[in-house]
Amino acid sequence: MSVFTLSQAAKEEVLLKELSSLTAHHRLNCEPYDRILAASGYQDAASVADLPWLPVRLFKTLELKSIPDDEVFKVLTSSGTTGDVSRIYLDKAAAAEQQRRLAATVQTILGPKRLPMLLVDTKAMLKDRRSFSARGAGVLGMSTFGRDHVWALDGEGLVDLDAIRGFLAKHGDQPFLIFGFTFLVWLHLYEVARDNGLDLSNGILIHSGGWKKLIDQAVSPDEFRARLAGVGLTNVHNYYGMVEQIGTIFLEGPSGGSLYCPDFADVVVRDPETWAELPPGKPGLLEVVSTLPTSYPGHVLLTEDLGVVHGIDDGDWPGKRFSVLGRLPRAEARGCSDTYRSAA
Amino acid sequence: MSVIFRFGAEGDLTAPSEDRLAVGDPRVVDFLGRLARKLLAPAVARKHPELGSLGYFLRPAELHRAVSRMQRDDALVFPRGNVFHLPPANVDTIFVYSWALSALAGNHNVVRISSRSAGAAEVILEALNAVAAEADPIIARTQRMVTYGYDDAITGALSKWCDLRVIWGGDAAVNTIRKLPLRPSARDLTFPDRTSWAMLSTAGWRAADLVARRNAVVGFANDAYWFDQAACSSPRTVFLVGGDGDSVRAEFLSLLLEVVDARGWTVDPAMAVEKRVNAYELAAIGAAGALDFPDNRVTALTLTGTDAAPRRWIGAGAFPFAEAGSLLDLVPAMNRQDQTVSHFGFTPAELREFGTALGGRGVDRIVPFGQALTFGAIWDGYDLPSEFTRLTVLQH
Numbered sequence A: 001m002s003v004f005t006l007s008q009a010a011k012e013e014v015l016l017k018e019l020s021s022l023t024a025h026h027r028l029n030c031e032p033y034d035r036i037l038a039a040s041g042y043q044d045a046a047s048v049a050d051l052p053w054l055p056v057r058l059f060k061t062l063e064l065k066s067i068p069d070d071e072v073f074k075v076l077t078s079s080g081t082t083g084d085v086s087r088i089y090l091d092k093a094a095a096a097e098q099q100r101r102l103a104a105t106v107q108t109i110l111g112p113k114r115l116p117m118l119l120v121d122t123k124a125m126l127k128d129r130r131s132f133s134a135r136g137a138g139v140l141g142m143s144t145f146g147r148d149h150v151w152a153l154d155g156e157g158l159v160d161l162d163a164i165r166g167f168l169a170k171h172g173d174q175p176f177l178i179f180g181f182t183f184l185v186w187l188h189l190y191e192v193a194r195d196n197g198l199d200l201s202n203g204i205l206i207h208s209g210g211w212k213k214l215i216d217q218a219v220s221p222d223e224f225r226a227r228l229a230g231v232g233l234t235n236v237h238n239y240y241g242m243v244e245q246i247g248t249i250f251l252e253g254p255s256g257g258s259l260y261c262p263d264f265a266d267v268v269v270r271d272p273e274t275w276a277e278l279p280p281g282k283p284g285l286l287e288v289v290s291t292l293p294t295s296y297p298g299h300v301l302l303t304e305d306l307g308v309v310h311g312i313d314d315g316d317w318p319g320k321r322f323s324v325l326g327r328l329p330r331a332e333a334r335g336c337s338d339t340y341r342s343a344a
Numbered sequence B: 001m002s003v004i005f006r007f008g009a010e011g012d013l014t015a016p017s018e019d020r021l022a023v024g025d026p027r028v029v030d031f032l033g034r035l036a037r038k039l040l041a042p043a044v045a046r047k048h049p050e051l052g053s054l055g056y057f058l059r060p061a062e063l064h065r066a067v068s069r070m071q072r073d074d075a076l077v078f079p080r081g082n083v084f085h086l087p088p089a090n091v092d093t094i095f096v097y098s099w100a101l102s103a104l105a106g107n108h109n110v111v112r113i114s115s116r117s118a119g120a121a122e123v124i125l126e127a128l129n130a131v132a133a134e135a136d137p138i139i140a141r142t143q144r145m146v147t148y149g150y151d152d153a154i155t156g157a158l159s160k161w162c163d164l165r166v167i168w169g170g171d172a173a174v175n176t177i178r179k180l181p182l183r184p185s186a187r188d189l190t191f192p193d194r195t196s197w198a199m200l201s202t203a204g205w206r207a208a209d210l211v212a213r214r215n216a217v218v219g220f221a222n223d224a225y226w227f228d229q230a231a232c233s234s235p236r237t238v239f240l241v242g243g244d245g246d247s248v249r250a251e252f253l254s255l256l257l258e259v260v261d262a263r264g265w266t267v268d269p270a271m272a273v274e275k276r277v278n279a280y281e282l283a284a285i286g287a288a289g290a291l292d293f294p295d296n297r298v299t300a301l302t303l304t305g306t307d308a309a310p311r312r313w314i315g316a317g318a319f320p321f322a323e324a325g326s327l328l329d330l331v332p333a334m335n336r337q338d339q340t341v342s343h344f345g346f347t348p349a350e351l352r353e354f355g356t357a358l359g360g361r362g363v364d365r366i367v368p369f370g371q372a373l374t375f376g377a378i379w380d381g382y383d384l385p386s387e388f389t390r391l392t393v394l395q396h
Helices: A008-029 A031-040 A092-110 A134-143 A161-171 A182-196 A212-216 A221-230 B026-039 B042-047 B049-057 B060-070 B094-104 B120-132 B137-142 B152-161 B170-178 B202-207 B210-225 B245-263 B269-284 B327-333 B348-358
Strands: A074-077 A087-090 A115-122 A146-153 A176-181 A203-208 A235-240 A250-252 A265-270 A284-290 A300-312 A320-327 B004-007 B076-079 B082-086 B108-112 B143-147 B164-167 B187-190 B195-201 B235-241 B288-295 B298-303 B318-324 B338-344 B365-368 B389-392
Touching: A008 A031, A008 A265, A008 A300, A031 B269, A031 B288, A087 A092, A092 A134, A092 A203, A092 A250, A115 A134, A115 A161, A115 A182, A115 A203, A134 A146, A134 A176, A146 A161, A146 A176, A146 A182, A161 A182, A176 A182, A182 A203, A182 A212, A182 A221, A212 A320, A221 A235, A265 A300, A265 A320, A300 B269, B004 B120, B026 B042, B026 B049, B026 B060, B026 B094, B026 B120, B026 B137, B042 B049, B042 B120, B049 B094, B049 B120, B060 B094, B082 B094, B082 B152, B094 B108, B094 B143, B094 B164, B108 B152, B137 B143, B164 B170, B170 B187, B195 B202, B195 B210, B202 B245, B210 B235, B210 B245, B210 B338, B235 B245, B235 B327, B245 B288, B245 B298, B245 B318, B269 B288, B269 B298, B269 B318, B318 B327, B327 B348, B348 B365
Parallel strands: A115 A146, A115 A176, A176 A203, A203 A235, B082 B108, B082 B164, B108 B143, B164 B187, B195 B235, B195 B338, B235 B318, B298 B318, B338 B365
Antiparallel strands: A074 A087, A235 A250, A265 A284, A284 A300, A300 A320, B004 B143, B076 B389, B288 B298
16 A cells, blocks of 8 residues: 555546645634635636645744634644744544545555664653644654554663663564664764664664754765665665654655655745746755645645756655755844843 | 954044034034045945935034034033944944044044954945045044954953943843943943834825835835845834735735846845745744745735834845834834834824824834835934033033
8 A cells, every 4th residue: 555656647637636725724713724715815726736735834823724713623833943933723524534644655665564763862851741842753653653662762861782682583584674864873872773783674764854964964865874774774765754744754665865755745945036846856945735624724834945856757655755955044233232142 | 361452543442532522513513524535436325325324414514514503502512531342243334433423522532343354344434534634633542443253351441441332233232231331420332122113194195106116125125125124124024004915015016026126136045945944933923924035135914913023033035024004003113123114105193193193102214115225313312412422511
């Protein structure tokens, strides 16, 4: 069973219809959203790229939801480094649907059965369940796709070699799932496996969290794959997703190098000067669309990530294949308001 | 935490000094005049136009005018004493204006220069040091510019040393620094968060010929874009006054784009996104009823009323528009936070009537387009030369 089935033309036909009706739905149910579209003079979209996008940062400053207060089932927050956090409001139906779609997406590579799971993270991170950080949400969301979970890091965040060895002794001869943030996998799994001769060849790695820290260490995505293959880990899938479109992940295909869009989602790369859609090969600002946000108007979002589409209907799976290239730096202005910022 | 000396003699900043300067001390006038010549050099002024205005402000004729304004018939005038300046990091030239007037008044000054200072500030510091080499050494002993981190021990010591503390940088900076005590006899001169507006008479616009309109827009564009619309006196909302503003606005915006094109100014994608976020927020809360994004460099918003004008920064090249029947109709929308109103097309009588009706409850400057950023000895409602001096009454 796969959620990577539709050719680009077929997908756009479906998405245009569904996202247009979601736009109408959110206009009816979220007044601030309706005001934004009215002020922008939005009429109708003739293509997916015509749909009205919201800058993802708006979810940090505005309360945007299309459900009444008493139907809010879960509020997700992003982990913000600047103090601002996104707030994403889910009702019961949206919460269930996002989990179902996420499951369908990862089962494309894991198969229908839950596999033994090694989490390259520390359980301590989950302690405060109320501060539902993106990292915690990611780990918890993914952990439901595995069984017999073992944490690769101890409470202090240090590698628990005994735990990893124990896990491999028990499950290492069958397919097993490894999940973790890219940088943690590199630091706490790859290097440990290499130095201790661990056999990870039956592992299926799913990882995410951005490349910045690795690129700082001069490790490119290609090198990451090559080095992991060196310790037997050849089944490796990066993914890209964000709390503002919870349940939607863009998954790296089996041959690596490109992320793919599930049938209910897509990406548009925009020229940051003209805001028009860019053709494959031209890097620009990444917009993500998904039919999952039904309880908040997050179905068409302009991210602050740069990306490039590599090709359409020409890879492991149909549709667009793309890469994320990094973040757009924050705007800084000159100005009078910034003399002295101490905690006096 | 160490102190880096950017200008002046190194040593204990708060040590007692035997040096004495007079109000309008010739050694200071000489020094500032030499500095002006350096800043007015064509190569400097071309690269940093804001230094040209600074150089103009420091010309000997201007300095003598400022000194004569410090003199009084009814009292002896002396320097205030020790002055500690905390200028903003990002408006490169403010520290010089504030410091130069204080030096001209004969004060011993310590200026904290942000470690993030760049560009024009570095050029100024180079010029200061070059001029100091030929000037009287008392300048370097009494005028010091330093960089240090957010270190309350140093700021605290300088706060106890000074007779006047000059705090730029907005509400947060003022509130933070005010926690550090001054001597009982000392006081603060504060420059809190400010908002500035542009007001355009639609009748005056229609009566002006194309050259005058274009010149007005050039002045407005300088006011707005030089400091990314983020200086206290940068105009943000444009009030179209007098009715039938639509066609005036359209022509104003198209001239603005021409000027921005001609200057080669750009707005980077991050700033464009920032402006979208802010514009969408204003639409979402019902403050803006229409948004136009003709180009990354210009964002135009139609406000739903004059009271919807935002008082926070919403990005470089973001122009909310609102209409008003007359300047007097705008009086209730102004408050204490408002600093500069830059204007075009009004009669002197209209402007005087507006200023009088404000009654000092808001707006400290009413100046023509193109003059919004021009620093003056009267700033934020203060007569700075008088703030920087102290008076002794002498009756025979």
